[in-house]
Amino acid sequence: MSEELSEESFWKGMAKKHWPGVLIIVAAFVGLVIGVFCILLTYITNSEIGGHGLWTLAEFSVGTGILWCLLLILWEFLLAILPFIGFCCLVVALYWYVILSDEDKEAIKARERKDKKKKHHQKEGSGISFLFTLAFLIVVFVDGYWLIPFGSVPYFYWIQAFLTGFIWICIIAGVPMVIFLIYWLFKKSK
Numbered sequence: 274m275s276e277e278l279s280e281e282s283f284w285k286g287m288a289k290k291h292w293p294g295v296l297i298i299v300a301a302f303v304g305l306v307i308g309v310f311c312i313l314l315t316y317i318t319n320s321e322i323g324g325h326g327l328w329t330l331a332e333f334s335v336g337t338g339i340l341w342c343l344l345l346i347l348w349e350f351l352l353a354i355l356p357f358i359g360f361c362c363l364v365v366a367l368y369w370y371v372i373l374s375d376e377d378k379e380a381i382k383a384r385e386r387k388d389k390k391k392k393h394h395q396k397e398g399s400g401i402s403f404l405f406t407l408a409f410l411i412v413v414f415v416d417g418y419w420l421i422p423f424g425s426v427p428y429f430y431w432i433q434a435f436l437t438g439f440i441w442i443c444i445i446a447g448v449p450m451v452i453f454l455i456y457w458l459f460k461k462s463k
Contacts, residue, residue, distance in 0.1 A: 280384070283380075283384060287377070287381075290377075291368065291372070291373075294364060294368050294372070297364055298361060298364060301357060301360050301361060301364070302357075304357075305353055305354070305357040308352070308353040308357075309349055309353050312348055312349055312352050312353055313345065313349070316344070316345050316348055320341065320344070320345075322337050322340055322341045322344065323337075323341055329424070330423055330424070331422055331423055331424020331425070332422050332424065333422060333423055334418075334419065334420045334421055334422050334423065335410065335413050335414075335418070335419050335420075336419050336420045337420070339410075404442055405435070405438060405439055405442055407438075408438030408439065408441055408442045409434055409435045409438040409439075410438075411438065412434045412435075412437045412438045412441075413434050416434065418430070418434075
């Protein structure tokens with residue numbers, strides 16, 4: 274493979290050359306997706322939280338909803354994602370140490386060295402939605418509605434709690450921003 278190839282054409286060429294390995298990884302990914310859905314359905318029918326799948330949404334509280342989600346994520350990670358990662362690492366190691374030729378290894382290493390020299394700028398979220406959600410959860414906890422089922426509280430409260438959290442985040446973050454803006458404008462005017 275020549276150095277002049279673009280990243281996309283280089284990796285496409287490698288994928289065509291080593292199609293059995295790519296096929297194994299794709300089959301493992303399909304197995305991961307099937308496994309994730311099977312674990313989800315098994316978890317729903319066997320979880321005490323959620324009444325083995327019989328609770329209505331009105332019977333969940335913020336606390337039980339978060340606990341249900343955290344336990345689901347834990348089971349998915351332990352039973353589906355970790356084995357998938359381990360299997361993929363095994364396939365890649367097998368290919369690297371047994372199947373790949375020395376010239377392919379050198380081409381990949383040369384690409385990695387070239388990539389390290391380039392600067393990658395990725396657009397990332399600011400985390401503001403996480404901050405608003407966290408503020409909402411804090412408001413619900415402080416108000417004492419943490420373990421109260423959704424159905425026993427009017428939906429207006431949930432909207433009000435979100436808006437209260439939003440306002441607190443705006444106050445906490447906005448006051449320093451206004452002070453900094455005034456300071457910056459004052460410095461710039463001189």
